[in-house]
Amino acid sequence: MEQIFGFSWSHLPEHINPVLYSFGLVKIHWYGLMYGVAFLCVYFLVIYRIKTENLKYSEDTILNFMLYAILGVLVGGRLGFVISSDFRYYLANPLKIISPFDFSQWASIYRYFRDGLSRWANCCITDLYHFLL
Numbered sequence: 001m002e003q004i005f006g007f008s009w010s011h012l013p014e015h016i017n018p019v020l021y022s023f024g025l026v027k028i029h030w031y032g033l034m035y036g037v038a039f040l041c042v043y044f045l046v047i048y049r050i051k052t053e054n055l056k057y058s059e060d061t062i063l064n065f066m067l068y069a070i071l072g073v074l075v076g077g078r079l080g081f082v083i084s085s086d087f088r089y090y091l092a093n094p095l096k097i098i099s100p101f102d103f104s105q106w107a108s109i110y111r112y113f114r115d116g117l118s119r120w121a122n123c124c125i126t127d128l129y130h131f132l133l
Contacts, residue, residue, distance in 0.1 A: 020033055035073065039066060078097070
């Protein structure tokens, strides 16, 4: 394909950052945003059709269905990821199936906080000791 803007269009996904926005350890990915937009569009379109076509379903029924659909997408997506990726790893570590977050970054933050706090306390005790002498 012809190159436009310095790269081939077939290599466009290589230049897109998968993270839309990150603040701290929380990251919002583009596909997560698209799931949210898709569920909202479907919900509002179904509510619109119920009102315009006088269907017998209520908004509460549709909301309950949408909540179950979102839960099904989350659980099914996680199970699909576990099965299609390193399945033996997840058999050895079953808690990682329901906890997809990586807490190793939290451990390093805790270590920095703990070490900083211990150094601060050590300085305070040393200063107090020298003050009392």
